[in-house]
Structure formats: structure tokens, C-alpha cells
Amino acid sequence: MENSSYIGLSRMTTMRREMDVIANNLANMNSNAYKGERVMFEEYLSRGTTGPDTRNNRFSFVTDSGVLRDFSTGKMTNTGNPLDIAITGNGYLSIDTPQGRRYTRDGHLRLDEDRRLVTAGGHPVLDNRDREIVFPQNDQNVPAIAADGTITLGAAQIGKIDLVAFQNEQGMRKTAQGLYATDLEPQPAPASSTLAQGMLESSNVEPILEMTNMIELLRQYQNTQNLIDGEHDRLRRAVERLGRSSGQ
Numbered sequence: 001m002e003n004s005s006y007i008g009l010s011r012m013t014t015m016r017r018e019m020d021v022i023a024n025n026l027a028n029m030n031s032n033a034y035k036g037e038r039v040m041f042e043e044y045l046s047r048g049t050t051g052p053d054t055r056n057n058r059f060s061f062v063t064d065s066g067v068l069r070d071f072s073t074g075k076m077t078n079t080g081n082p083l084d085i086a087i088t089g090n091g092y093l094s095i096d097t098p099q100g101r102r103y104t105r106d107g108h109l110r111l112d113e114d115r116r117l118v119t120a121g122g123h124p125v126l127d128n129r130d131r132e133i134v135f136p137q138n139d140q141n142v143p144a145i146a147a148d149g150t151i152t153l154g155a156a157q158i159g160k161i162d163l164v165a166f167q168n169e170q171g172m173r174k175t176a177q178g179l180y181a182t183d184l185e186p187q188p189a190p191a192s193s194t195l196a197q198g199m200l201e202s203s204n205v206e207p208i209l210e211m212t213n214m215i216e217l218l219r220q221y222q223n224t225q226n227l228i229d230g231e232h233d234r235l236r237r238a239v240e241r242l243g244r245s246s247g248q
Helices: 003-027 207-247
Strands: 037-046 059-069 076-078 085-088 092-097 100-104 109-111 117-119 150-153 156-160 163-165 194-197 199-201
Touching: 003 037, 003 207, 076 085
Parallel strands: 085 199
Antiparallel strands: 037 059, 076 199, 085 194, 092 100, 092 163, 109 117, 150 156
């Protein structure tokens, strides 16, 4: 196979990866606080090994170097549920899981059978002292969650939701159920970051934009495939001519 075909295939491979990322964005466009992703590309130059000037034997390939996450805030939706909270600005809730500490911006919370404040997946939300937040039994007061995360039931304060931030959000690893894992040390969220009770942050994915990107990517894939097919036909005809010439 000629180098032009290898170059085309390298591009098709990265486009396949890009299509997977776009499809994942579309699949999560209704997921709370989901952050859209984009594939990052970089050029790879092969080194020539033959000929008097190896610089003339270099070829440029394309590779995907990773995924860049868009951390812009999604639209805020009013739910009226007193246990729903949306984070305005930078920040994450601290979550306790069997796999260790995790973080999330999905504020769709509930009480479990032990009256602990947990995520939709059942993982406890931690307060600013690394403790689980437990609501008193038989207390029917509607909880009030202040902008700084303080939770009160009637006149009693039962805890303060931990809100943290990270210097390098791109270094966070996405796991299941809208959670993130990281080895980075959490810092207190900036004072401008607050909680809004009865609200949820929507995904920041723009469906129309994602569909447009998918259509354009499909066209590029087809054009590259046609280029490779044309190069293959050219080589086949050249071999056939050589065969006829050598047989005469």
C-alpha cells in the first residue's frame, strides 16, 4: 500500500474516533450537567530511512491526542424540587463511593432509606467536614439550601454541602453516573460559585451543532474513502500495464 493510502487511513481512523465522541454527546444531551467533548488532533511526521536526503521521505499523518471537555455552564432549569441544586460558576459536589472520593455537578439529589442525602445513583453527598449529611427522622420540614450550601430544617442547621474546585479540570477522569475521579487536590470553590435550590444544570451540548458536525464529518469520511479507492484503482491499472509490457 502506498503512503498516500496510509495517510488517508490515518485520517479515517481519527474521523471514526471523532464520530464516536459526537454520538456520545448526542446520547447525553439530556443528562444533567453533562459536558460536551471534542477530539484533539495533532500531526505525526514519519522519518525517512532511505535516500540521500531523508527529509524528502517524510510523510504527515494525523493522530488524535485526546479528548477536550467543554466546561461551560449548561442552561439552568427550574424543577421546584427542594433537594435539586444547581452549581453556578466553577465547582463540584464531593461524593463518597465504594471506589473512593468522586465529584459531580449533577445536583439531582434525594434521601435514601437512612435519610442520607445521596445522588441519583445512591452515593452519599459529603459536607465541608467530609461527613455524610443525614436528615433527622420524622422531621417533615422542607429543607432550605442556602447559596453557600448550608442546609437548614426549620431553625436547625444540619450541615453544609462541600463545594470544591480544581485548577486543571481537564485532568479529571469521567466515570459512571456523571461522576469524575481525579488525583488532584481539591480546593475550596471560589466565592462567586454558589448553589441554587430547586434548579438543575442541563447538558451544555447543542444538538443542532452536533448534528451539523456529524453530517460534515460523514462527508469528509466519504471523500477520503473515494480518494483511497481512486489511489487503489490507479495502482491496479499501473500493475496491469506493467504486466502486459513484461509479457510482450
